[in-house]
Amino acid sequence: MRFSALAAATLLLAGCPIGNNKYPKPSELSPSWYVDRLRVLAVRADPPEVAPGEEVRFEALVVHPNDKAGVRVWLACPPDDAGGIGFGCTIDPSFDFASASAEELEEAGFIGFEPLIPPRYTPPLDLLEGLSEAEASEGVYVLVQIAVLPSSVLTEGFEGDSIDFNDVEAAYKRLVVSEASTPNNNPAIVAMSVDGVEIPSGTVVELDRDQPYEIGARLAEGSVETYTYLNRDGDEEQRTEEPYVHWYADGGAVEEEVTLFPYLEATWRSPVPEDGKRNRGTIWAVVRDRRGGMAWASLDWRIRGTVDPTPPTP
Numbered sequence: 001m002r003f004s005a006l007a008a009a010t011l012l013l014a015g016c017p018i019g020n021n022k023y024p025k026p027s028e029l030s031p032s033w034y035v036d037r038l039r040v041l042a043v044r045a046d047p048p049e050v051a052p053g054e055e056v057r058f059e060a061l062v063v064h065p066n067d068k069a070g071v072r073v074w075l076a077c078p079p080d081d082a083g084g085i086g087f088g089c090t091i092d093p094s095f096d097f098a099s100a101s102a103e104e105l106e107e108a109g110f111i112g113f114e115p116l117i118p119p120r121y122t123p124p125l126d127l128l129e130g131l132s133e134a135e136a137s138e139g140v141y142v143l144v145q146i147a148v149l150p151s152s153v154l155t156e157g158f159e160g161d162s163i164d165f166n167d168v169e170a171a172y173k174r175l176v177v178s179e180a181s182t183p184n185n186n187p188a189i190v191a192m193s194v195d196g197v198e199i200p201s202g203t204v205v206e207l208d209r210d211q212p213y214e215i216g217a218r219l220a221e222g223s224v225e226t227y228t229y230l231n232r233d234g235d236e237e238q239r240t241e242e243p244y245v246h247w248y249a250d251g252g253a254v255e256e257e258v259t260l261f262p263y264l265e266a267t268w269r270s271p272v273p274e275d276g277k278r279n280r281g282t283i284w285a286v287v288r289d290r291r292g293g294m295a296w297a298s299l300d301w302r303i304r305g306t307v308d309p310t311p312p313t314p
Contacts, residue, residue, distance in 0.1 A: 033247055033254040038064045040171035041248055041286055041296070043146060048292040049139070049176040049184040052127045056175060058112065058119040060146050061286065061296050065250050070148040074112035074119035076175075077143050111144070119146075123177045138230055139178025146171050176292050180228070187223035187243060187287050189297040192216065193265075199299060204280070206304040210272045212255070216265040217245055217285040217297060224261065227291070241289045251281035252301075270303060279306040 030036050042061040050056055058074060100108070112119025121144065128136045148169045176184065191198040193216040199205050207213060229239045243261040247254045249268060256266040264287075273279035280302040287295045 031254075031257075033249060033257045035063050035248055035250040035282075035284075036065055038062070038070065038148060038167065038169045039248075040146060040148060040169050041246075041284060042294055043144070043171050043173035044186065044294040044296075045144070045173060045175050045292065046186060047183065048186055048294065049178060049180065050123065051179055051183075052123050052177060053125045055120055055122045058121070058144060058146075058173070060148075060171065061284070062148055062169075063248070063250075063282075063284065070151055070169075072112070072114040072119075073110075073147045073149065074114075075109040075145045076111045076121045077109050077145075119144075121175070123175075127177055128179065133179075134230055134234060136179045137181070137228075139176050139180060141174040142177055144173040144175055146173075174292065182225070182227040184227065184289070184291045184293050185225060186293045187289050187295045188220040189217050189285065189287060189295050190220045191218045192283075192285065192297050192299040193218065194299070204300045204302050206302050207270050209270055209303050209306075212267050212269050214265045215247070215268045215283055215285070215299060217287065219243065219261075219264070219287065219295075223287075223289075223295075225289070241291060241293075243287050243289045246286045246288070248284040248286070249281060251278050252283075254283075270301070273303050273306055279303045 035041075040060055040062050044059045044061075046057045046059065047054075060072060062070060062072065064070075111121045121142070123142055127140065127142075131140075150167055191201075193199060193214075194205055194207070195214050196216070198218065224241050224243060226238055226240050229237045231237055243264075245259050245264050245266070247257055247259070247266045247268070252271045253269045254266060255269060259266050264285075268283060271278070280300070283299045283301065285297050285299075
């Protein structure tokens with residue numbers, strides 16, 4: 001394994017400046033729903049809220065219009081002294097990942113290197129020490145960070161400017177560590193639908209060109225939880241989650257980027273494919289429960305009566 005790739009991603013996640021002056025201007029940015037490049041659409045912790053000493057596994061929804069997989073480097077850093085929020089992990093740039101032991105890597109915050117090492121993290125048993133009972137019930141955040149690098153780092157490593165950091169995508173996840181009596185659980189999407197008709201998993205649905213469709217996501221029973229919340233006066237309240245969905249697509253047009261429970265449908269207009277252009281693609285639904293819980297699902301589509309273009313050269 002080439003741990004020089006870890007060093008490259010770690011420097012990025014630690015907030016090192018990237019001075020290549022190649023970032024697009026705001027006017028040049030694509031709509032937020034449009035997947036036209038490498039994107040990390042979501043990062044999920046399982047479970048999303050734990051007590052100290054409980055193991056958490058992580059997963060990221062990484063998408064690319066040409067299905068190019070990347071190398072994923074994961075870090076976790078404990079909350080700082082500013083209220084347990086944190087804005088990133090501070091890593092010593094001189095840290096030698098190539099020769100570091102497993103214990104040293106863990107101490108530096110390294111928790112995963114996919115596809116070789118699945119990301120896992122166990123908050124320390126003393127993380128909530130010194131907090132009042134009410135504060136421990138509310139918990140603290142541990143910031144988890146992911147960087148997706150080109151797959152070439154597995155074979156070519158990282159030397160100097162061999163990685164264009166415009167090709168690196170970074171994302172963050174706040175893990176809740178608490179002693180709550182009603183810890184959060186992830187929701188689950190059990191089916192995707194088109195105009196009210198649920199589509200079996202793995203099906204490529206054929207659609208007409210330049211038509212509006214209602215794309216829906218159905219949550220599993222029990223996904224919307226009731227939980228105990230400690231208000232500013234120190235009193236406990238019973239609250240119910242209010243999930244919402246972010247919609248993404250690599251073609252066509254998403255007309256409603258965010259929809260709120262219980263109306264988890266969005267209008268998507270199919271494209272008018274040109275000769276040699278994309279005539280199929282994917283729509284993604286990412287559900288968030290506003291407490292750190294997350295789920296996602298996808299729907300593959302194809303324009304009826306069209307012929308697949310020649311695949312792009314990787």
